[in-house]
Amino acid sequence: MTKYSDELQRAHLSEAQEDYLKQVLLLSETGPVTTQALAERMGVRPASVTGMLKKLASLGLVDYAPYRGVGLTSAGLQVALEILRHHRLIETYLTKALGYDWDEVHAEAERLEHHISEAFEERIAEWLGHPERDPHGDPIPSPSLTLPPDAGRSLRACQPGYYRLLRVRSQDKDALSLLARLGLVPGARFELLETSAAAVRLRLSEGRYLLPAALADGIDVEEVSP
Amino acid sequence: MTKYSDELQRAHLSEAQEDYLKQVLLLSETGPVTTQALAERMGVRPASVTGMLKKLASLGLVDYAPYRGVGLTSAGLQVALEILRHHRLIETYLTKALGYDWDEVHAEAERLEHHISEAFEERIAEWLGHPERDPHGDPIPSPSLTLPPDAGRSLRACQPGYYRLLRVRSQDKDALSLLARLGLVPGARFELLETSAAAVRLRLSEGRYLLPAALADGIDVEEVSP
DNA sequence: CGCTATATTTAGTCATGCCTAATACTCCTA
DNA sequence: TAGGAGTATTAGGCATGACTAAATATAGCG
Known part of the structure; x- marks a missing residue:
């Protein structure tokens, strides 16, 4: 060619x-x-x-x-x-x-x-x-x-700890709108408190949220120091 | 409808x-x-x-x-x-x-x-x-x-005098490039010195130019005080 | 007023990119 | 290893928007 x-x-x-x-x-x-x-x-x-x-x-x-x-x-x-x-x-x-x-x-x-x-x-x-x-x-x-x-890995597979959000793979308008509202955009830091099959629980500076697994699936993060 | x-x-x-x-x-x-x-x-x-x-x-x-x-x-x-x-x-x-x-x-x-x-x-x-x-x-x-x-009229139909350029109707790339080079863009002021069937002669602050009628045709101007 | 040059429209074709319905293939399971 | 479920492909159509060639309308001129 x-x-x-x-x-x-x-x-x-x-x-x-x-x-x-x-x-x-x-x-x-x-x-x-x-x-x-x-x-x-x-x-x-x-x-x-x-x-x-x-x-x-x-x-x-x-x-x-x-x-x-x-x-x-x-x-x-x-x-x-x-x-x-x-x-x-x-x-x-x-x-x-x-x-x-x-x-x-x-x-x-x-x-x-x-x-x-x-x-x-x-x-x-x-x-x-x-x-x-x-x-x-x-x-x-x-x-x-x-x-x-590619950097980072899926939030779904992470252990509790401190993370920075790197990437959101969803392109669903409403899912994105929701994440933006929570401050879950690339660069955001948060603490992952708990993971289960159905959801993950996390804490941002502004509050604590329970995020359905479907959403957590498409979120890539990297670990950071507390 | x-x-x-x-x-x-x-x-x-x-x-x-x-x-x-x-x-x-x-x-x-x-x-x-x-x-x-x-x-x-x-x-x-x-x-x-x-x-x-x-x-x-x-x-x-x-x-x-x-x-x-x-x-x-x-x-x-x-x-x-x-x-x-x-x-x-x-x-x-x-x-x-x-x-x-x-x-x-x-x-x-x-x-x-x-x-x-x-x-x-x-x-x-x-x-x-x-x-x-x-x-x-x-x-x-x-x-x-x-x-x-629409404001202004064709440069082609103008008498000698002072004008401001309002509009260039050509969309020929090279014609536009030439006009830009001469400073003949909307807002530009110039003096129309002489018109003939084939061309118009004009003076800008930067120089004097003889413009082919074909170009002058597509240029709309309004008269201004000297 | 008719004739011819020019402009316009009709008729028929083609490629693109989609569709539905029918057929073929794959792979898993019994 | 044969049958079936599910996936994929073929076959045949349709709308869009272009084309050429042929037919037809208009307008200008003698």
Whole structure:
């Protein structure tokens, strides 16, 4: 795959194609990428996914063997990382420059990520001081499209102690809104008091909360000194 | 056309449909809107225009009589003004907030105008202090979608004297780049020394220039005291 | 007033990206 | 190891919005 043909492809990729590639990347972080999982993420029927995967495979963007799942080729990975960089830079910019709350940015970024130029990307990255994380703590691919290493581990798996919140993986508007209200945003420090199968109990400077396991699942933390 | 059906339609309009409506509005400012003119503006064949006009007419967005040209209905005008407001706010924002030059903003705005939310529109308008003109001096439709009245007249039709530049109608990148280089941007004051069929001669504080008629055509000015 | 040049519309095609229904494959369990 | 549950793919359609080629309307001129 030469530079030349890369650029030809990039110029012609549709919004739908870019979205599929991005979702393949995101899904592959947590396990094998099935047709069904992709269909759910894209809000589309499985048959439609099969069709798109065949097209993306013919473009050299995914490795696809029927009934065997999909993976990104290196060309496809480049595209996916580029879109992910757009998405997360836009989220960060909307928050810092335009006063969006972190539960509002996802939907806006989801549309804009496909329609900004490289110039726009560079200027907002510059304005932001080339951030490595978006407001949710998600890593932003670098300009050369490498992902910062993952730090932290799930709050769910932690023992009682002192922690700093690093990342919130949920993009549910209401879940984010709730966490923001509690002050549970990246950088926040708290004490984990108790964990059980159904929930975790924790204490921030502002109060004590019982957090359902479903929420704790998507929260990544690192241990800190008391 | 009730409010309710307006909103239903708005939700379903495609990017192409929005673009057609916008171009009908822009073309109608300078004369009757022909299929051919529309085809040129959209970069599309006349046959395609006919097809789209029939669809827009069936949606109640344009008045279309075959062979007789098109006009916007009031519903269509609302949509066109909304898109135009997006376009010109985005151009202004890119210039003032992100340091774009005025010859770079058009292409970026052309894509983004279809993909921003009302929330985004409101926030950049707020940030900008609710401007009435974009960097080219083009009027920005108000939030309630009325256009500020046109001021000034074409430099081409002026007698020698002192003027202030109000608006540059060209969106040619190189023409804009040249004008910017000369300091001929909205607000600039200059003396018109001489006009002829082929060109106008003028003097700014920085120098004297002979401007081809083609450029002078698209420049609107108002007279000022010396 | 008719004829021709130009503008416009119709008819038929194609790619995209989705859908449903029917069929095929996989893998687990009995 | 055969059957079934569940997952995936094929087959066939539809809407969108472009295209070409062919037909038709308009307008300007002699």
